[in-house]
Amino acid sequence: MDHQKCRHLLGSLSDYVDGELAEEVCAEIDRHLEECENCRIVIDSLRKTIYLYKVTSEPPTVPEEVRQRLYLSLDLEEFIERKASNEASKP
Amino acid sequence: MNQEKRVEEFSLEALRAGDKAEFARLVEAYSGVMYRLALKMVEDPQDAEDVLQETFIKAYRALPNFDGRSSLSTWLYRIATNEALMALRRRKSASVGQTISIEEPAPNEDYEQEPIQIVDWCCLPEAEMMSAEARAYMEKAIETLSPALRTVFLLRDIEGLSTQETAEVLNVSEVVVKTRLSRARMRLRELLSEYFGERAARRSAAEGEGL
Numbered sequence: 001m002d003h004q005k006c007r008h009l010l011g012s013l014s015d016y017v018d019g020e021l022a023e024e025v026c027a028e029i030d031r032h033l034e035e036c037e038n039c040r041i042v043i044d045s046l047r048k049t050i051y052l053y054k055v056t057s058e059p060p061t062v063p064e065e066v067r068q069r070l071y072l073s074l075d076l077e078e079f080i081e082r083k084a085s086n087e088a089s090k091p
Numbered sequence: 092m093n094q095e096k097r098v099e100e101f102s103l104e105a106l107r108a109g110d111k112a113e114f115a116r117l118v119e120a121y122s123g124v125m126y127r128l129a130l131k132m133v134e135d136p137q138d139a140e141d142v143l144q145e146t147f148i149k150a151y152r153a154l155p156n157f158d159g160r161s162s163l164s165t166w167l168y169r170i171a172t173n174e175a176l177m178a179l180r181r182r183k184s185a186s187v188g189q190t191i192s193i194e195e196p197a198p199n200e201d202y203e204q205e206p207i208q209i210v211d212w213c214c215l216p217e218a219e220m221m222s223a224e225a226r227a228y229m230e231k232a233i234e235t236l237s238p239a240l241r242t243v244f245l246l247r248d249i250e251g252l253s254t255q256e257t258a259e260v261l262n263v264s265e266v267v268v269k270t271r272l273s274r275a276r277m278r279l280r281e282l283l284s285e286y287f288g289e290r291a292a293r294r295s296a297a298e299g300e301g302l
Binding site: 007010011013014015020038041042044045046048049050052053054055056057058059060061062066067069070071073074075076078079 | 111112114115118119122123124126127136140143144147148151205206208209210211212213220221226229248249254269270272273276277279280283284
């Protein structure tokens with residue numbers, strides 16, 4: 001990647017995929033992408049990278065034994081069993 | 092924040108007064124996300140568990156003075172992030188006898204990662220991109236990021252916090268969050284392109300032979 005324009009846009013690509021750029025900068029990148037295959041590939045693979053991390057991220061759960069020790073360390077033993085009823089009440 | 096965000100329906104009054112039942116509800120609601128963050132930050136289950144416990148011990152102690160200026164979740168993320176960064180510092184200093192700076196970027200991270208790998212691998216089947224081996228590689232890729240970049244990436248792209256919330260958690264400006272996120276993502280893109288690009292090339296070579 002040694003095209004001067006490509007280098008210039010490098011720092012904006014992350015904001016670009018988040019849709020957080022000012023309209024004119026966004027339009028500038030759109031125009032550049034029409035003529036630059038390398039940048040299209042970089043954008044596509046950047047999007048795919050973020051997507052893959054999002055979809056493969058584990059659900060936010062705590063292993064049961066870790067949870068038990070957490071409650072003990074917080075002196076909350078009496079509330080350990082509440083999980084079953086909480087789980088049941090979730091939609 | 093993403094769909095995993097818990098609705099903040101806690102009684103601040105009860106929490107500040109040290110109400111154990113209310114605190115237990117808070118722990119139940121947030122221990123999952125805090126554990127996930129800790130695990131990705133420190134990469135070790137035992138350290139992550141320590142971070143989790145310390146986070147809620149400190150939260151319980153600090154709750155009487157919680158001013159409510161930030162949301163409870165942002166506040167908890169801040170405590171957990173600090174604990175995780177301290178755990179990383181301790182481990183680093185124990186292993187090499189020196190401390191690491193979490194605020195300063197690593198030498199190779201104070202500029203935008205210039206794309207070296209320009210390979211179109213987006214055509215790979217999704218099953219191949221999400222195989223156990225690919226996931227393990229992706230985990231390793233996160234570990235190569237400095238703590239400063241890793242933290243921003245995890246908070247923004249995994250935990251789903253907004254730029255503003257992430258800035259609040261880390262007590263840095265939104266510009267800093269965006270810059271670090273950009274560097275983290277570009278670096279990860281590079282590493283994933285290396286890995287998946289090779290697989291995409293092998294696949295198209297195999298297809299070529301089959302013709």
